[in-house]
Amino acid sequence: MAKTPLPEGFELREGWLQPGEADALFEALMQQVRWEVHRIVMFGRPVDSPRLSCWIGDPGTGYVYSRTRFEPRPWPPALAALRQRVDAAAGVAMNSVLANLYRDGRDAMGWHSDDEPELGPRPVIASLSLGGTRRFAVKHRRDPDRKFTLELPHGSLLLMHGDSQAAWKHALPRTARPVRPRINLTFRRVLPPPGAGR
Ligand SMILES: O=C(O)CCC(=O)C(=O)O
Numbered sequence: 072m073a074k075t076p077l078p079e080g081f082e083l084r085e086g087w088l089q090p091g092e093a094d095a096l097f098e099a100l101m102q103q104v105r106w107e108v109h110r111i112v113m114f115g116r117p118v119d120s121p122r123l124s125c126w127i128g129d130p131g132t133g134y135v136y137s138r139t140r141f142e143p144r145p146w147p148p149a150l151a152a153l154r155q156r157v158d159a160a161a162g163v164a165m166n167s168v169l170a171n172l173y174r175d176g177r178d179a180m181g182w183h184s185d186d187e188p189e190l191g192p193r194p195v196i197a198s199l200s201l202g203g204t205r206r207f208a209v210k211h212r213r214d215p216d217r218k219f220t221l222e223l224p225h226g227s228l229l230l231m232h233g234d235s236q237a238a239w240k241h242a243l244p245r246t247a248r249p250v251r252p253r254i255n256l257t258f259r260r261v262l263p264p265p266g267a268g269r
């Protein structure tokens with residue numbers, strides 16, 4: 072069936088992983104990832120983020136997120152081979168991934184863009200979804216009439232590139248529907264700080 076094309080900079084590949092492969096990856100990540108509550112700063116106050124997370128990456132890919140610095144944990148075995156496939160799909164050598172576990176419909180992520188300076192001006196982000204399908208909401212930063220939602224099913228890969236972060240915000244809203252736990256992996260390429268390697 073024909074689907075409405077997404078705005079430039081967004082591309083959804085459903086069934087990027089076969090269901091069996093996606094099931095196995097979900098189970099492996101549940102075991103291998105050190106899931107923790109990240110504290111973020113909101114309106115100047117520290118709050119627990121409503122989900123479990125783990126920042127994973129190569130050494131030197133420390134990352135500031137919601138004004139909190141995270142040092143990456145090493146890559147779990149389940150991601151070692153997957154990483155190369157993500158790189159091939161995205162056309163970028165990813166060096167880090169933010170893993171999020173949404174335990175139920177109350178876990179969520181608020182409106183933001185992945186526009187941290189460490190990612191450079193037009194980052195490529197590859198977002199792999201596993202487990203329960205959740206709705207991903209996108210809205211334009213300047214034009215409130217431009218917005219859309221996407222269902223992100225088990226095994227799907229959402230690629231965001233170009234102006235997707237500079238011009239748009241995204242969120243993973245809460246839902247009152249019963250939903251299975253969901254893991255999302257957003258692979259990123261953190262650039263070395265200016266002056267590094269000289
Ligand atoms: O869970 C999702 O699909 C979104 C995650 C996200 O936006 C992020 O990690 O920056």
Ligand SMILES: [Fe+2]
Nearest residue numbers: 183184185241
């Ligand atoms: Fe994001």
